[in-house]
Amino acid sequence: MSVFQATASAPVNIACIKYWGKRDTKLILPTNSSLSVTLDQDHLRSTTTSRADPSFKKDTLWLNGKDDPIKEGGRLATCINELKRLRKVLVEDKDASAPKLSTYAVHIASYNNFPTAAGLASSASGFAALVSSLAKLYELPSTPSELSLIARQGSGSACRSLFGGYVAWEMGTKADGSDSYAVEVAPQSHWPEMHAVICVVNDAKKGTSSTSGMQRTVETSALLQHRIKHVVPKRMADISAAIQARDFDAFAQITMADSNQFHAVALDTEPPIFYMNDVSKAIIALIVEYNRVALEKTGHLKAAYTYDAGPNAVIYTLQENAKEIVELIHKYFPQKEAFNDRFQLFGGEGVK
Numbered sequence: 092m093s094v095f096q097a098t099a100s101a102p103v104n105i106a107c108i109k110y111w112g113k114r115d116t117k118l119i120l121p122t123n124s125s126l127s128v129t130l131d132q133d134h135l136r137s138t139t140t141s142r143a144d145p146s147f148k149k150d151t152l153w154l155n156g157k158d159d160p161i162k163e164g165g166r167l168a169t170c171i172n173e174l175k176r177l178r179k180v181l182v183e184d185k186d187a188s189a190p191k192l193s194t195y196a197v198h199i200a201s202y203n204n205f206p207t208a209a210g211l212a213s214s215a216s217g218f219a220a221l222v223s224s225l226a227k228l229y230e231l232p233s234t235p236s237e238l239s240l241i242a243r244q245g246s247g248s249a250c251r252s253l254f255g256g257y258v259a260w261e262m263g264t265k266a267d268g269s270d271s272y273a274v275e276v277a278p279q280s281h282w283p284e285m286h287a288v289i290c291v292v293n294d295a296k297k298g299t300s301s302t303s304g305m306q307r308t309v310e311t312s313a314l315l316q317h318r319i320k321h322v323v324p325k326r327m328a329d330i331s332a333a334i335q336a337r338d339f340d341a342f343a344q345i346t347m348a349d350s351n352q353f354h355a356v357a358l359d360t361e362p363p364i365f366y367m368n369d370v371s372k373a374i375i376a377l378i379v380e381y382n383r384v385a386l387e388k389t390g391h392l393k394a395a396y397t398y399d400a401g402p403n404a405v406i407y408t409l410q411e412n413a414k415e416i417v418e419l420i421h422k423y424f425p426q427k428e429a430f431n432d433r434f435q436l437f438g439g440e441g442v443k
C-alpha cells in the first residue's frame with residue numbers, strides 16, 4: 092500500500108521594513124509592504140511532516156510533540172483546505188489516475204529546532220513549513236510566491252519564509268489578496284557576508300500579541316497612516332536598491348529607522364504598546380555609539396539594530412564585524428546570561 096507523506100522545512104525571517112497592520116483581517120492583507128532577511132542556520136528552522144491516509148478520521152496537528160487542535164474556520168484550517176483545493180484543481184482534475192489525496196484527512200507533525208529560549212516567534216517558519224510540506228505531499232506545481240499566498244493566511248510574516256535571502260512581501264491592491272505575496276529580492280548568495288546577531292533580552296511570551304496589537308494601531312494611530320502613505324513605499328524601494336548594491340550603510344540606516352518607526356507607532360497606539368524594555372534601549376545606545384566611532388574612523392556604519400514585537404535585539408552586521416559585536420555585547424551586558432552568542436546567524440537557502 093502506498094504511503095503518502097512528505098517533509099519540508101522553512102527558516103525564520105526578521106523584517107527590516109516592518110509589517111504592522113491589516114486592511115483585511117480574514118485574508119491577512121497588510122496595510123504596507125515589508126521586507127525581511129531570512130535567518131537560515133540549520134538550527135533555526137521549523138520542520139513539518141504531513142501524511143494523508145484514507146484511514147485518518149480528521150485533520151490533526153502535533154506541534155513540538157503536542158496535539159494542537161485545528162479550529163474550524165481558523166487560520167490552520169484555512170491553509171489546509173486551500174491546499175486540498177489546489178490538489179483537486181491542479182492535480183486530480185487534470186489526471187484521473189492521481190490518488191484522491193484531497194479527500195483524505197491529513198496528520199501533520201511540526202517541530203521547531205530552535206528553543207523557545209531563543210525568543211524568536213515561530214509562526215512565520217511554522218506556517219511556511221506546513222504549507223511547503225503539504226504542497227510537496229500534494230505534488231502541487233506551485234511556485235514559492237504562489238505558496239506564499241497561502242502561508243500569508245496562516246500568519247502574515249510567514250509568507251516571507253517561503254524564500255531564503257532577502258524577501259519582500261508586496262502588499263498588493265486587490266480585495267481578494269491575489270496580488271499580496273512574497274517575492275525574492277536577492278538570494279542569500281548575493282550578499283553572503285550579511286550576519287545577524289540575536290540578543291535574547293527576555294524569552295518570555297510577549298504581553299501584547301502582534302495580531303491584536305497591530306489592529307489596535309490601525310484603529311487608533313494617526314502616525315500609522317503617515318507611515319503607510321509617506322514612509323514605507325520609499326523605504327521599500329531604497330532598501331531593495333541598497334541590497335542590490337550591497338550598500339551596508341544605506342541598509343543599516345533604513346533598517347534602524349524602520350525599527351524606530353514601528354516602535355513609535357506602537358507607542359502611538361491607544362492604549363500605548365511598549366515592546367522594548369530598558370535593556371533593549373541600552374543596546375540601541377551601544378550600537379549608536381559603536382556606529383558613531385566606526386563612521387568617524389572608517390566613514391562607514393558597522394551595525395544595524397532591529398526589534399520586533401518584543402524586547403530582543405537582532406543586530407545585522409557584515410561577517411567581519413560579527414565577532415566584535417558579540418564581544419561588545421558581552422562586555423557591556425556581562426551579567427545577562429540570556430545574551431546568547433549561540434545564535435549568530437546568516438541568510439540562507441530558504442525552504443529545503
Ligand code: 2P0
Binds near residue numbers: 106111212246248400
Ligand atoms: C514583521 N511582525 O514584519 C513584523 C514586525 C512583528 C513586528 O509580522 O497577525 O505574527 O499572524 O499576521 O505575522 C508579527 O506579526 O501577525 C510580525 P499575524 P504576525 O515581521
